Amino acid sequence: MKRCTLSPWLHQLHHDRPAVQLAASHDTDIAIIGAGIAGISTAYFLLTQTRKKVTLFEATRIAHGATGHNAGQVAPYFEKPFSEIVEEYGITLAGQAQKDVLRARELLKTIHRAARIKTPLVIFPGYAGCSSIEQVLVHLHNKELRKKAGIVMDKIYISRDKNILDRIPAKYKPLYKTVPKSRILKLLNTRHHHYIAALQTTKGTLNSAKFCEETALFLQKKYPSRFTIFEHTPIKKVQLEKNRAVLFARHPITCERVILCTNGFEHVKLVNKTGKNIDKAFHANVYGIVSHMAGYLDRGHEKPNAISYFDDKEADPNAAYFYLTRRKYEYEKGKHYDLVCVGGPEYRLREKARYHREKAFHPAAERTIKNFLKSYALKPDKPDYKFFWHGLMGYTKNRLRIVGEDPCNNRLLYNLGCNGVGILTSIHGAKRVTDIILGKKLEPSIFDPQNLACPTKK
Numbered sequence: 001m002k003r004c005t006l007s008p009w010l011h012q013l014h015h016d017r018p019a020v021q022l023a024a025s026h027d028t029d030i031a032i033i034g035a036g037i038a039g040i041s042t043a044y045f046l047l048t049q050t051r052k053k054v055t056l057f058e059a060t061r062i063a064h065g066a067t068g069h070n071a072g073q074v075a076p077y078f079e080k081p082f083s084e085i086v087e088e089y090g091i092t093l094a095g096q097a098q099k100d101v102l103r104a105r106e107l108l109k110t111i112h113r114a115a116r117i118k119t120p121l122v123i124f125p126g127y128a129g130c131s132s133i134e135q136v137l138v139h140l141h142n143k144e145l146r147k148k149a150g151i152v153m154d155k156i157y158i159s160r161d162k163n164i165l166d167r168i169p170a171k172y173k174p175l176y177k178t179v180p181k182s183r184i185l186k187l188l189n190t191r192h193h194h195y196i197a198a199l200q201t202t203k204g205t206l207n208s209a210k211f212c213e214e215t216a217l218f219l220q221k222k223y224p225s226r227f228t229i230f231e232h233t234p235i236k237k238v239q240l241e242k243n244r245a246v247l248f249a250r251h252p253i254t255c256e257r258v259i260l261c262t263n264g265f266e267h268v269k270l271v272n273k274t275g276k277n278i279d280k281a282f283h284a285n286v287y288g289i290v291s292h293m294a295g296y297l298d299r300g301h302e303k304p305n306a307i308s309y310f311d312d313k314e315a316d317p318n319a320a321y322f323y324l325t326r327r328k329y330e331y332e333k334g335k336h337y338d339l340v341c342v343g344g345p346e347y348r349l350r351e352k353a354r355y356h357r358e359k360a361f362h363p364a365a366e367r368t369i370k371n372f373l374k375s376y377a378l379k380p381d382k383p384d385y386k387f388f389w390h391g392l393m394g395y396t397k398n399r400l401r402i403v404g405e406d407p408c409n410n411r412l413l414y415n416l417g418c419n420g421v422g423i424l425t426s427i428h429g430a431k432r433v434t435d436i437i438l439g440k441k442l443e444p445s446i447f448d449p450q451n452l453a454c455p456t457k458k
């Protein structure tokens with residue numbers, strides 16, 4: 001039987017909320033394309049910090065992209081290890097980016113409060129489990145570098161085992177604490193004995209789709225004359241002209257500036273009438289990865305958690321990476337459970353292949369997730385799965401979000417490049433793009449679009 005897909009995040013949206021489509025030509029100051037968390041938070045900062053008229057165009061419905069199909073972990077790290085970012089961009093830019101992402105968590109809290117969002121944003125200590133000494137050394141090195149940049153954001157617990165401790169250089173001693181193995185397994189909520197260390201970072205959980213829906217409704221109410229949303233309105237082409245940009249949809253749209261918040265460069269043709277061809281420079285730099293997740297309801301009422309499990313790739317090249325969250329969840333009105341979500345299995349989308357959100361859940365992914373839970377988790381024995389879903393992530397080649405003005409034409413801006421971890425970077429991108437539009441002088445950043453063309457920038 002083919003498994004239909006539905007995420008717990010879309011399940012909680014208002015399914016009878018009316019959608020307005022573009023029905024005539026339209027003129028605005030700023031056009032945002034894409035109503036995921038990047039587009040919605042960009043609209044939030046533009047409306048609250050400028051006097052501009054803002055219009056949001058969404059191909060389907062608000063938050064039905066990655067924002068409605070993710071794991072909903074509010075995590076302050078990047079898709080790739082901090083040490084790699086330092087190697088590529090130097091300690092100053094890498095450190096600044098880390099501070100920006102931590103600040104984005106505060107911005108998220110601010111939006112949550114100011115827009116009186118009801119969907120819970122819960123912040124708590126989350127964990128990542130390491131199963132090899134190499135992984136532990138990477139985390140220790142990251143921690144050392146972050147400390148150098150003036151950032152302390154995690155704790156490292158290592159199993160009190162002589163064989164492991166003997167292999168850790170003495171310089172790292174102040175950076176970790178030793179604990180009995182049983183404590184590591186308890187922190188990671190697993191019975192698998194191959195975990196030798198646990199990294200603790202402040203994480204959180206959020207239904208980012210519901211957050212977007214509520215924020216959009218708040219903005220529509222607060223700025224009725226300056227904010228418009230058109231759903232079911234895909235933009236096919238963006239043409240950058242000397243004095244304006246023209247967007248091609250069912251009806252023509254004109255604007256001063258346009259911001260792509262489309263996750264990747266999904267189906268938008270970019271034409272620059274005043275300079276170099278933009279299509280070639282960027283489109284080839286984003287590829288798609290489809291990731292699979294499942295969720296079950298539990299009456300356990302335990303503390304929330306967010307845990308990543310890294311298996312030893314050296315010992316087994318097919319070793320997997322899984323992530324698990326537990327949070328309070330209202331399944332039906334007034335019926336509260338713990339929702340446990342697990343993700344991991346992913347595959348790369350073939351070049352030029354189209355991703356279909358409605359596509360059935362991959363049976364192999366379902367088996368992999370179920371086997372993981374059976375063999376790893378402390379409980380339960382027979383989860384009652386309510387949700388299976390997959391989501392598309394636009395991966396940039398340098399695995400960092402692209403935020404800022406297009407190097408060929410500053411009428412076009414980006415806040416995209418979803419990658420695997422993107423809630424907080426989307427919010428940072430939203431604030432930075434707004435600051436650019438406000439004309440603020442900003443320091444260079446690892447997220448600058450030109451870094452994709454020439455990534456080494458120490």
Ligand SMILES: Cc1cc2nc3c(=O)[nH]c(=O)nc-3n(C[C@H](O)[C@H](O)[C@H](O)COP(=O)(O)OP(=O)(O)OC[C@H]3O[C@@H](n4cnc5c(N)ncnc54)[C@H](O)[C@@H]3O)c2cc1C
Pocket residue numbers: 033034035036037038039057058059060061062063064065066067068069070071072073074075208233234235236261262263265266267268291292293343390391392393415416417418419420421422423424426
């Ligand atoms: C399975 C999975 C798990 C994840 N887990 C986490 C996690 O735990 N923590 C975390 O921080 N991040 C996670 N992410 C990543 C995170 O969800 C994304 O980085 C974030 O949601 C990206 O938001 P976005 O607004 O950039 O993109 P999206 O949410 O994809 O929004 C882009 C929108 O643009 C629209 N669009 C595209 N083209 C057009 C067009 N031509 N015209 C009009 N509209 C268009 C799309 O329909 C879509 O609604 C995960 C992603 C996936 C898929």
